[in-house]
Amino acid sequence: VQLVESGGGSVQAGDSLRLSCAASGSTFNTIAMAWYRQAPGKQRELVASIITGDGSTNYADSVKGRFTISRDNAKNTMYLQMNSLKPEDSAVYYCFIRAGFYTYWGQGTQVTVSS
Numbered sequence: 001v002q003l004v005e006s007g008g009g010s011v012q013a014g015d016s017l018r019l020s021c022a023a024s025g026s027t028f029n030t031i032a033m034a035w036y037r038q039a040p041g042k043q044r045e046l047v048a049s050i051i052t053g054d055g056s057t058n059y060a061d062s063v064k065g066r067f068t069i070s071r072d073n074a075k076n077t078m079y080l081q082m083n084s085l086k087p088e089d090s091a092v093y094y095c096f097i098r099a100g101f102y103t104y105w106g107q108g109t110q111v112t113v114s115s
Contacts, residue, residue: 001025001104003095005040008109011085015113019080021095021106029100035069035080037111042056044094048080061086086114 007019019035034049048059049068057069068081078095090113095106 001027001097001098002098003104003106004107005093005095007061007109008093010114013086013113013115015084015085016081016083017111019095019109019111021080023076023078023080023097027097027099031098031100033069033071033078033098034096035078036094036096037038037089038108039088039095042091043103048091053054067088077095078085082111085114086087087115089113 002024004022005019007017008080009017011017011038032049032051035047036044038044046060047063048057048067048101050057050069050071059067066084071078090111092110094108097104
């Protein structure tokens with residue numbers, strides 16, 4: 001399984017970005033998908049997740065109401081719509097999936113939000 005993120009960039013506070021994660025390979029048994037982020041000097045943290053079985057979602061308190069996770073099964077792609085971005089959202093964002101007994105990570109995409 002390969003995961004390729006895109007959509008990162010440098011924006012101003014209050015702007016929006018949409019991250020994409022395209023999955024290829026044996027993704028038929030994907031259980032869950034998620035976005036994590038890691039800022040310099042900080043631990044990697046869960047931003048949002050989605051359970052493929054029932055579509056239920058979960059968000060970090062810091063992004064609730066601003067970020068939306070979704071997936072397009074036909075395109076094997078997951079998205080993270082990020083609105084009202086804040087400087088503290090600046091980080092490298094990673095795509096993650098759990099498929100069967102295995103987990104996979106993307107290479108990360110940088111998001112920088114300036115005030």
